[in-house]
Amino acid sequence: MSFAGLLVMLDYGAVLIFALTGALVASRAQLDPVGFIFMAALTAVGGGTLRDLILGRETVFWVEQPTYILIAAGAALLVFWTAHLFESRYRLLVWLDSVALAVAVAAGVGVAMEEGYGPVIIVIMGIVTGTFGGLMRDVVGNEVPLVLKQGQLYLTAAFGGALMAAGLDWLGFQRGEALIACAVIVWVLRAGSLIWGWKLPVYRPRPPRTRG
Template sequence: MFDTVTTVLEWFGLCIFSVTGALVASRKQMDITGFALLGCVTGLGGGTFRDLVLGLTPVSWVEHPSYIMATLIVACLTFFFAHIPQSRYQYLLWFDAVGLALFAVVGAERALNASNDPIIAVAMGVASAAFGGILRDIIGQEEPVVLSREIYITAALAGAVVFVALVRLGVPREIAVGLGFCTGLILRGAGLIWGLSFPRYQPRPGRPIGKP
């Protein structure tokens, strides 16, 4: 049962991230090939990075070509319907928030199964959640959302930590997945709605050499 839930979440996250990539393509007024490229890179990038680091070969989309077909279909459909939202950037941010929370949990789950190390699982959860979006923004020449002032990476980290901690405490995985996902989404959503962020470094004059 849990394997089914995890698979559904991974498919949903894959499609969500593909939409965010395609919406960036729409902002850049790309052709349908550009939509397909950004959709695939965003949807598959995080999972590919995770699988390669963990030594899981072949990577998920090579083993299951239906993953890449799904991202292509979603991206191409977005080409025809991206004009519907009045503010595509806001939709992109919220789709990205859902994908971030989903992939943080799914990535941590896959890594936990592969290594059984909670630290590695959390790190791979964060990488799965963020890497596809980073590639999307670099290729689309957007300011990387990972550098936004609002809470972003922290949301993925919190979601992965909550999931892994609950699993290690013996909480049923279905509950751990739900709470991990909700934690990541609520934190990222709070950042989007209220502009929440942690204190940032403020530059200040350095001290002259030899003086206290």
């Protein structure tokens, strides 16, 4: 597969899986089907839209190819009719989100590589693409943002994968390989954090302050 083909596949994958998580948040907020579609589409294309705007790309990816939105809408309706089959929707949400994060970080890294940016911008675009869709989902849907969960690897997983990809690219590895390594590392770090509690030390010198 060509590098451009891999990028398109990653974008489609991230859109589909993030859409499922957005719809799950809609189910927790007890919205109607159009609300499911809204939350799914917001989550699915939010990070990539911000990436495209910041990089000044000629056209935002889903404006050029509206199929992305139709996929998100289909995923939303699928969840509307099937979410009750799952015992814990929150657990499902968190695990789907981990896969979407991994795929979207790789998609963001890949676009920045393709446009010829240096390592700092490559890493940032991986993190932006990976995390801002979910962040918008959580802020709009009134959930505690996953990026802020204490004692879990989330931003760190995204950062680790994006950094690895930038490093492999710099070392001369093929870009396709770098992206796949990136997605694997993000997911392994995130999954390890969810299962075995892997984490970095957090800031905790004293009890948290009350909101001032």
